[in-house]
Amino acid sequence: MSSLVVQKYGGSSVADADRIKHVARRIARERETGSDLVVVVSAMGDTTDHLLELAASITDEPDAREMDLLLATGEHISGTLVAMALQAIGVPAISLTGAQAGIRTDRSHGRARIANVDPARVREEIASGKVVIVAGFQGATEETHLHGEVTTLGRGGSDTTAVALAARLQADTCEIYTDVEGIYTTDPRVVKDARLLPVIGYEEMLEMAHQGAQVMQTRAVELGWVNGVIIAVRSTFSDHPGTLIKEVNHMELRDKVRGVALDRKVAKVTLVGVPDQPGIARGVFDPLAAAGVSVDMIVQNVGHAGTTDLSFTIPAGELARTRKILDPVVKAQGFRELAASADVSKISIVGAGIQNTPGYAARMFGALADAGINIEMISTSDIRITCIIPAVDLDRAANALHKAFQLQVPEVVDPATGRA
Amino acid sequence: MSSLVVQKYGGSSVADADRIKHVARRIARERETGSDLVVVVSAMGDTTDHLLELAASITDEPDAREMDLLLATGEHISGTLVAMALQAIGVPAISLTGAQAGIRTDRSHGRARIANVDPARVREEIASGKVVIVAGFQGATEETHLHGEVTTLGRGGSDTTAVALAARLQADTCEIYTDVEGIYTTDPRVVKDARLLPVIGYEEMLEMAHQGAQVMQTRAVELGWVNGVIIAVRSTFSDHPGTLIKEVNHMELRDKVRGVALDRKVAKVTLVGVPDQPGIARGVFDPLAAAGVSVDMIVQNVGHAGTTDLSFTIPAGELARTRKILDPVVKAQGFRELAASADVSKISIVGAGIQNTPGYAARMFGALADAGINIEMISTSDIRITCIIPAVDLDRAANALHKAFQLQVPEVVDPATGRA
Numbered sequence: 057m058s059s060l061v062v063q064k065y066g067g068s069s070v071a072d073a074d075r076i077k078h079v080a081r082r083i084a085r086e087r088e089t090g091s092d093l094v095v096v097v098s099a100m101g102d103t104t105d106h107l108l109e110l111a112a113s114i115t116d117e118p119d120a121r122e123m124d125l126l127l128a129t130g131e132h133i134s135g136t137l138v139a140m141a142l143q144a145i146g147v148p149a150i151s152l153t154g155a156q157a158g159i160r161t162d163r164s165h166g167r168a169r170i171a172n173v174d175p176a177r178v179r180e181e182i183a184s185g186k187v188v189i190v191a192g193f194q195g196a197t198e199e200t201h202l203h204g205e206v207t208t209l210g211r212g213g214s215d216t217t218a219v220a221l222a223a224r225l226q227a228d229t230c231e232i233y234t235d236v237e238g239i240y241t242t243d244p245r246v247v248k249d250a251r252l253l254p255v256i257g258y259e260e261m262l263e264m265a266h267q268g269a270q271v272m273q274t275r276a277v278e279l280g281w282v283n284g285v286i287i288a289v290r291s292t293f294s295d296h297p298g299t300l301i302k303e304v305n306h307m308e309l310r311d312k313v314r315g316v317a318l319d320r321k322v323a324k325v326t327l328v329g330v331p332d333q334p335g336i337a338r339g340v341f342d343p344l345a346a347a348g349v350s351v352d353m354i355v356q357n358v359g360h361a362g363t364t365d366l367s368f369t370i371p372a373g374e375l376a377r378t379r380k381i382l383d384p385v386v387k388a389q390g391f392r393e394l395a396a397s398a399d400v401s402k403i404s405i406v407g408a409g410i411q412n413t414p415g416y417a418a419r420m421f422g423a424l425a426d427a428g429i430n431i432e433m434i435s436t437s438d439i440r441i442t443c444i445i446p447a448v449d450l451d452r453a454a455n456a457l458h459k460a461f462q463l464q465v466p467e468v469v470d471p472a473t474g475r476a
Numbered sequence: 477m478s479s480l481v482v483q484k485y486g487g488s489s490v491a492d493a494d495r496i497k498h499v500a501r502r503i504a505r506e507r508e509t510g511s512d513l514v515v516v517v518s519a520m521g522d523t524t525d526h527l528l529e530l531a532a533s534i535t536d537e538p539d540a541r542e543m544d545l546l547l548a549t550g551e552h553i554s555g556t557l558v559a560m561a562l563q564a565i566g567v568p569a570i571s572l573t574g575a576q577a578g579i580r581t582d583r584s585h586g587r588a589r590i591a592n593v594d595p596a597r598v599r600e601e602i603a604s605g606k607v608v609i610v611a612g613f614q615g616a617t618e619e620t621h622l623h624g625e626v627t628t629l630g631r632g633g634s635d636t637t638a639v640a641l642a643a644r645l646q647a648d649t650c651e652i653y654t655d656v657e658g659i660y661t662t663d664p665r666v667v668k669d670a671r672l673l674p675v676i677g678y679e680e681m682l683e684m685a686h687q688g689a690q691v692m693q694t695r696a697v698e699l700g701w702v703n704g705v706i707i708a709v710r711s712t713f714s715d716h717p718g719t720l721i722k723e724v725n726h727m728e729l730r731d732k733v734r735g736v737a738l739d740r741k742v743a744k745v746t747l748v749g750v751p752d753q754p755g756i757a758r759g760v761f762d763p764l765a766a767a768g769v770s771v772d773m774i775v776q777n778v779g780h781a782g783t784t785d786l787s788f789t790i791p792a793g794e795l796a797r798t799r800k801i802l803d804p805v806v807k808a809q810g811f812r813e814l815a816a817s818a819d820v821s822k823i824s825i826v827g828a829g830i831q832n833t834p835g836y837a838a839r840m841f842g843a844l845a846d847a848g849i850n851i852e853m854i855s856t857s858d859i860r861i862t863c864i865i866p867a868v869d870l871d872r873a874a875n876a877l878h879k880a881f882q883l884q885v886p887e888v889v890d891p892a893t894g895r896a
Binding site for chain 1: 492493496497527530531533534535536537538539541542543545546548549552553555556557559560561563564570571573575576597616623625626
């Protein structure tokens with residue numbers, strides 16, 4: 057039986073006719089090795105923005121169901137064009153909508169979850185010798201009617217489509233093609249000797265992504281983890297093998313800082329003089345959750361004199377909305393004030409097991425102190441230590457930490473096996 | 477039971493956000509009269525051209541199936557935007573793809589025929605109080621799979637969608653909104669006192685459309701005729717009642733020239749010195765049909781000395797292709813030559829029964845002769861007399877015939893009943 061490869065090409069990889077033809081040649085080359093191929097595509101470059109603008113020109117509050125039907129056209133367009141480009145170079149191909157490809161979702165328009173993948177049609181097209189192009193980012197609800205409702209999967213949707221198909225079809229590999237060469241120890245635009253990681257664990261990748269490394273969305277990584285799908289992150293525009301995301305058990309790769317994640321666009325909100333009593337936090341975070349503001353780090357220190365300070369971070373773009381939501385709460389609950397700053401950034405060191413290994417936190421704080429950088433908030437998880445620092449210091453902090461944990465030094469690992 | 481109205485808005489009616497909002501207000505106004513509404517939309521203005529360009533940038537020979545999936549996005553986009561515009565002014569609405577609306581077709585991609593309309597979903601949405609927007613020009617094949625293949629209906633597809641839905645849902649009226657106020661006695665850009673016809677019969681409308689009046693495509697008229705759907709052609713941008721297309725039995729409206737149809741873009745091909753023997757015509761028209769060249773008038777005179785001349789007309793844009801196809805035939809069969817001209821136009825007088833009423837042909841030829849216009853070919857049907865004339869004479873011919881048959885004089889007819 058020939059091997060089955062699922063590939064996913066992002067919006068920048070199919071941004072225009074030339075890139076689509078390049079992607080087609082890349083697919084054709086993989087096919088010449090004898091692999092069966094399922095290829096998931098995102099919408100072309102700015103198509104989604106253009107569709108969002110169209111909707112905005114009609115109404116400020118577009119209906120989520122209509123929005124999904126509108127946005128789903130973006131991947132129909134790129135999918136058909138990739139199929140045509142393959143056919144033009146003699147490769148049998150067919151493009152399928154998410155619905156046709158059997159991507160069944162719940163009814164949460166705009167952020168649907170994949171409930172099931174019915175692989176019948178995709179398998180049938182593969183069996184007939186075709187490369188199967190699947191419109192990413194979308195699916196359909198299962199209905200008693202013949203045709204369900206079109207849904208979209210929200211941010212990172214196309215990655216999720218690819219991983220879900222790879223899992224259901226028991227693909228040999230799932231390759232995510234993007235405009236970077238893989239996952240780096242930190243942002244290579246900031247730290248000159250940032251190093252490409254040949255292998256990274258799911259958990260580490262999740263934290264890297266959560267903390268600002270934008271190569272892959274977390275839900276696709278989670279789905280890969282749960283289903284044991286080995287994910288290769290590669291560049292559309294080079295032949296570098298990229299980074300494998302997989303279960304990493306090798307001792308040498310554990311208990312070690314693997315990367316420094318940066319998130320520049322963060323705002324910090326502090327509620328000052330919050331009564332130290334039950335129910336207060338809920339009164340703050342319920343309305344934010346209802347408004348869809350994604351709250352990240354939450355820090356509350358031990359109170360004194362009956363009040364405490366409650367701090368949290370949000371995406372910088374959500375600050376105005378958050379103020380609007382919380383100003384009445386501050387008044388109603390008698391907090392002293394709401395202090396906020398959009399001039400902060402988040403920096404994290406990530407590595408499986410580091411929280412249980414003494415010394416990492418101290419080394420991180422020490423390296424930042426040596427660089428004269430003030431730490432405004434701290435939060436930790438099993439595999440991550442995160443600091444909020446002044447935004448102006450982020451680049452220096454990244455370089456300091458990358459050096460302190462010697463991330464420029466290659467691990468000697470066989471990328472195929474993840475073993476040293 | 478409230479009345480059911482099917483409306484169709486063409487591409488120019490939904491060309492931008494302002495026009496879409498205008499259409500939404502128009503729909504809302506109709507709904508305030510208590511009608512249930514199903515609204516079929518075409519793609520926005522230049523969307524289809526843009527999609528065709530995209531495909532052309534990838535390949536010269538796009539696969540018909542992929543092309544359909546690509547083009548169908550145009551009506552998904554306009555449909556969702558119209559639904560959003562309605563919701564924005566407080567009118568409950570939902571947009572459905574052709575597939576979701578139950579438009580089932582055969583598998584002829586690019587020119588699919590509607591096989592059946594499954595009205596369940598549309599009826600359900602109407603019953604829930606919504607205006608149902610349906611993406612025109614498209615349908616889906618019925619498959620054992622949950623999701624069939626997306627097909628498009630070819631030219632005039634959205635009109636056909638509207639009429640098919642009106643027939644299946646037993647709508648009270650089917651209103652085709654366009655950028656002209658209805659059907660005129662002739663092209664009002666050419667003849668100043670061209671008159672809007674309050675009523676026209678299906679058969680007459682078919683001939684008018686066949687002969688170049690471009691307001692409605694013939695297949696939608698045919699479908700309306702077969703199913704007895706009364707079609708109103710109206711302007712999106714005025715409140716004029718427009719033209720009703722319906723069965724016209726009233727004596728006063730029969731045996732009378734109703735309109736002058738003009739077709740500027742015609743080429744005439746004459747095969748000179750064709751052997752006057754069986755099978756020759758097939759040898760000419762079979763290869764043209766196979767290449768999809770639509771041959772219109774065919775005229776062959778009585779032969780003499782064993783040969784004859786065979787003339788026919790084609791759309792002007794097909795002339796180069798036609799030459800390429802027929803040049804080898806001319807050589808192989810020993811015809812004297814292929815003479816062609818793209819400098820001709822077609823002018824027709826149309827009216828139910830005129831062919832059986834003596835004098836119309838003579839009056840037509842006489843009016844053209846009085847204007848000094850040479851007739852190059854003549855062809856007639858039950859309800860039409862058509863002449864091929866030099867293209868430079870078309871406007872003068874139109875004015876001469878419009879006047880000769882007194883088309884500027886209104887018929888006194890109640891447009892609701894079609895009676896005088």
